[in-house]
Amino acid sequence: MYKYTEFDRAFLAERNRQFRSQVERRIDGSLTEDEFKPLRLMNGLYLQLHAYMLRVAIPYGTLSGAQMDQLALLAEKWDKGYGHFTTRQNIQYNWPKLRDVPDMLDALAEVGLHAIQTSGNTIRNVTADHFAGAAADEVADPRPVAELLRQWSTDHPEFQFMPRKFKIAITGAEKDRAVIKAHDIGLRIVERDGELGYEVLVGGGLGRTPMIGKVLNDFVRAEELLPYLEATVAVWNMIGRRDNKYKARIKILVHEFGLENLREEVAKEFELRKPLFDGDADMRLLAKIAEDFSAPEFETASTAVYQTAYDADPIFRAWADTNLAEHRADGYSIVTISIKKHGDTPGDASADQMRLMAQIAREFGHDELRISHEQNVILPHVHKRHLPEIHARLKAAGLATANIGLISDIIACPGMDYCALATARSIPVAQEIATRFDELKLEHEIGEMKIKISGCINACGHHHVGHIGILGLDRAGVENYQITLGGDGSEDAVIGTRTGPGFSYDQIVPAIETIIRTYLDLREDEGETFLQAYKRVGIEPFKAALYPEAKSRAA
Amino acid sequence: MPREFTPKVITANHLLEGDVVYLTADDTWARSLIEAELIEDEAVAQLRLLEAEKQVDTVVGVYLADAKAGPNGPEPTHFREAFRMRGPSNYAHGKQVEL
Numbered sequence: 001m002y003k004y005t006e007f008d009r010a011f012l013a014e015r016n017r018q019f020r021s022q023v024e025r026r027i028d029g030s031l032t033e034d035e036f037k038p039l040r041l042m043n044g045l046y047l048q049l050h051a052y053m054l055r056v057a058i059p060y061g062t063l064s065g066a067q068m069d070q071l072a073l074l075a076e077k078w079d080k081g082y083g084h085f086t087t088r089q090n091i092q093y094n095w096p097k098l099r100d101v102p103d104m105l106d107a108l109a110e111v112g113l114h115a116i117q118t119s120g121n122t123i124r125n126v127t128a129d130h131f132a133g134a135a136a137d138e139v140a141d142p143r144p145v146a147e148l149l150r151q152w153s154t155d156h157p158e159f160q161f162m163p164r165k166f167k168i169a170i171t172g173a174e175k176d177r178a179v180i181k182a183h184d185i186g187l188r189i190v191e192r193d194g195e196l197g198y199e200v201l202v203g204g205g206l207g208r209t210p211m212i213g214k215v216l217n218d219f220v221r222a223e224e225l226l227p228y229l230e231a232t233v234a235v236w237n238m239i240g241r242r243d244n245k246y247k248a249r250i251k252i253l254v255h256e257f258g259l260e261n262l263r264e265e266v267a268k269e270f271e272l273r274k275p276l277f278d279g280d281a282d283m284r285l286l287a288k289i290a291e292d293f294s295a296p297e298f299e300t301a302s303t304a305v306y307q308t309a310y311d312a313d314p315i316f317r318a319w320a321d322t323n324l325a326e327h328r329a330d331g332y333s334i335v336t337i338s339i340k341k342h343g344d345t346p347g348d349a350s351a352d353q354m355r356l357m358a359q360i361a362r363e364f365g366h367d368e369l370r371i372s373h374e375q376n377v378i379l380p381h382v383h384k385r386h387l388p389e390i391h392a393r394l395k396a397a398g399l400a401t402a403n404i405g406l407i408s409d410i411i412a413c414p415g416m417d418y419c420a421l422a423t424a425r426s427i428p429v430a431q432e433i434a435t436r437f438d439e440l441k442l443e444h445e446i447g448e449m450k451i452k453i454s455g456c457i458n459a460c461g462h463h464h465v466g467h468i469g470i471l472g473l474d475r476a477g478v479e480n481y482q483i484t485l486g487g488d489g490s491e492d493a494v495i496g497t498r499t500g501p502g503f504s505y506d507q508i509v510p511a512i513e514t515i516i517r518t519y520l521d522l523r524e525d526e527g528e529t530f531l532q533a534y535k536r537v538g539i540e541p542f543k544a545a546l547y548p549e550a551k552s553r554a555a
Numbered sequence: 556m557p558r559e560f561t562p563k564v565i566t567a568n569h570l571l572e573g574d575v576v577y578l579t580a581d582d583t584w585a586r587s588l589i590e591a592e593l594i595e596d597e598a599v600a601q602l603r604l605l606e607a608e609k610q611v612d613t614v615v616g617v618y619l620a621d622a623k624a625g626p627n628g629p630e631p632t633h634f635r636e637a638f639r640m641r642g643p644s645n646y647a648h649g650k651q652v653e654l
Binding site for chain 2: 094
């Protein structure tokens with residue numbers, strides 16, 4: 001885990017001192033809201049529907065037990081006892097008061113956390129594969145370079161007033177768990193002739209104009225990554241559109257200017273900037289950072305306790321089958337803790353639950369936790385012999401739902417229950433879908449299924465890449481939900497296709513049930529997932545089931 | 556032809572608390588929609604909006620929201636304002652329990 005240096009601590013203390021003073025000046029009237037707003041946004045503070053909202057970055061999704069405990073403290077002391085983990089590895093507090101926010105930021109700084117650049121037209125929190133450092137299929141741990149990028153992008157003087165926000169995600173594995181193709185820049189660590197470098201994707205993004213990222217450069221040498229990224233962001237910052245916020249993201253530049261042209265401009269800019277960087281010094285810094293991320297010493301011990309529990313306890317077995325992933329070390333597992341109990345709000349955890357997860361991480365998980373973009377919590381390094389004990393403790397706290405990758409493991413943005421931008425609710429739709437399929441006892445039979453729900457076109461809920469995507473809109477003053485099918489956020493990323501007219505709030509859950517029943521009827525066997533079946537049969541059978549009246553009219 | 560004016564209330568978020576507030580007839584900010592002044596005349600609405608917008612040290616994001624007369628006072632006509640008046644639907648938090 002990265003340990004803050006004296007420089008980091010001093011920087012953060014100074015930044016927090018500045019923000020405290022900005023808040024005071026806003027309250028005493030020396031700053032207008034127009035002056036204050038960009039300052040508060042750069043420090044993660046939004047004004048939402050019912051209250052302020054503080055968005056705290058969890059860089060590359062990694063937390064220690066002490067950091068998680070502090071997130072719990074914030075939830076209890078300055079909020080309503082819970083926090084909301086988001087699709088970009090942040091945590092949001094929905095109810096802070098303006099005067100309390102500087103104290104919250106100081107409390108975060110005590111454990112090396114901050115809310116800098118979680119909003120505003122800046123480079124946002126750099127996200128990473130939540131299985132980093134633990135996954136069996138990894139070339140290298142992407143977190144050291146993600147930390148390097150955090151340091152490079154934080155308060156970067158050239159990149160504080162960009163055309164729009166800029167999001168970077170990184171993975172070190174072939175299997176993409178970080179949705180890198182839906183980011184402004186997606187990075188993948190690759191190996192070529194024994195040398196580690198980076199594949200750089202550009203122009204991915206969801207929102208109003210969804211686009212899949214394209215390869216800008218198939219191999220950037222490690223010591224050239226910073227100047228290359230800086231050149232890319234700089235070119236967009238200089239020629240990207242500022243006339244229309246909906247056309248300001250780099251994906252629009254790629255679309256209008258062309259990938260080839262952008263590549264050429266970046267290459268020119270790179271030549272100018274490269275001499276300004278000291279690649280050797282950057283590599284030394286990276287190596288120093290990487291020391292903090294060295295893998296724990298994995299133990300060799302018997303897994304008999306695990307096997308006994310697996311054979312004897314069907315509840316434990318169901319959880320183990322869905323919530324564990326393969327670890328690179330023998331005898332270890334990656335544990336995904338579902339914070340999506342059926343009927344609960346996806347991504348929410350209470351202060352007590354946070355503390356319990358922190359405690360489990362300390363006792364059994366080398367003091368490490370991860371937050372996934374899918375809004376769950378991960379214990380990346382757990383020896384299998386501890387799993388029955390961990391499961392029992394999680395179960396007692398309502399945290400042992402065996403639903404990872406299943407229909408109730410839904411991504412949902414806060415929607416109109418909290419967000420000022422939302423056009424419809426997302427959370428209750430997610431709650432009702434989860435509850436409905438739990439009642440039907442169909443969840444495990446359906447198998448792998450990613451439902452993603454956004455409460456507006458900005459697509460924080462990643463609906464375009466959901467196997468089933470749901471987009472909530474305001475149609476003539478009434479909530480209306482559009483469905484897309486066949487989206488995929490993996491390394492084979494695909495934008496989903498809209499089925500047709502939307503559904504009312506009361507009709508959306510039955511519509512999802514219709515889609516699922518159609519899939520169960522037409523799949524070849526239990527091994528054919530929804531996405532595979534969809535690719536085989538296309539959208540038509542689902543449309544026919546969803547809109548029977550259209551079919552009868554045509555007949 | 557210009558659209559017919561529909562009744563409005565003036566609403567904003569409180570600077571310090573962040574919560575939803577409504578302008579009353581006596582120029583104070585109320586937490587509850589039913590205490591708001593329901594403005595039925597467009598010219599009055601514009602004038603009241605300008606006055607409200609001057610209160611920059613108390614409120615943020617002042618705007619006119621559609622409302623209609625109800626037995627106890629103004630009521631929302633759009634679901635967004637209904638949520639602002641009540642609070643979120645996933646927890647009993649906000650105005651639905653605080654007022």
